[in-house]
Amino acid sequence: MTPTSRNSYHHGGLRQAVLDAALDVIAAEGPGALSLRDLARRAGVSHAAPAHHFKDRTGLLTALATEGYGLLAEALASAPELRERGVRYVRFAVDHPAHFQVMFQPELLRADDPDLLAVKERASAELRAGVAGLTDVPDARTAGIAAWSLAHGFATLLLTRNVQGAIGDRDPEEYFRGLTGLLFTGQTPLEERPERAGPRE
Template sequence: MTTRSTYHHGDLRQAVLAAALDVIAAEGPGALSLRDLARRAGVSHAAPAHHFKDRTGLLTAVAAEGYDLLAGALAGTPELRERGVRYVRFAVEHPAHFQVMFRPELLRADDPALLAAKERASAELRAGVAGLADVPDAREAGIAAWSLAHGFATLLLTRNVTDALGGRDPEEYFRSLAGLLFAERHSRERPEREEEGHGRVDG
């Protein structure tokens, strides 16, 4: 006779979330089934619904947890490039969360916990941009920085830059990429400023 494991209220929720992350990492979010997760957790097939209601609720909880983890990963460093490195590191360390967080069609967009977690992560991203000098549009600068980090993380997880890395550490490679872009920006600004100075008569 098989004895089912018993969980306290909070333990069951975490057990189902952990099982969901395993499935997403191995097979993608499309493979999720509350009934299958209940079997993995050793509880009745109806038990997960008490916490998540349905599959969308479960994926929303995964995304909210991911945004909270991302906010924590980004906190504590003022330099934008290092925040980008931490963003890439987060994606590598939490690939299942990363797969779900940016798929709005899978989520309950008005979920309070999701909205609050997204705002915490967004605030950390904005804080990095706030440290840049001479940025005409902070919002556009933030989107540019996010695009670089998110794009590289996605290419890394889908193994589309394996050959380009050539065995190099992905974080160091990202630092080089970000440095090239920053250097290009400064090199363009410098001639423009020097040109503005030509012909200027002081006094």
């Protein structure tokens, strides 16, 4: 950051500079490495500046999660149907790995923050809207959790490089599209299938 840019903060400029510095730290070292004093040094501002905007570390992480949920809601809204919303979810995680790390760790956040609650509801509504387009699904809520589990689980495995060997040089988004074909096949859940007395003749 140049001296000119350090002296040109106004309105939300300083706040965003601290958030951007925090994202860099989280992406490299995880949220546990965050320090408001270190972020002030990275942003080139006084050590009191981050506390003025966020009060404490929890406030900063809550602001990052709020920003992340807003980005996620926008990404999901741009997709026409459930499968592509899942693809957008994976793409969001890849494009915003630091946000993704923070958003789903409630112990790090101020759970009753009104801005966070509002934007989480926006993202949830976009997920539900994708499920609403499904047909022949008796339980939309369970179907939504299944779809979210697949997208979130795949994104997490992708970010932690646990599926690198399986994917190889294939496009992760195309790989995920293939995985979605395993969902909602119309099969009866195992516990509801009638037991067979013996092999069919």
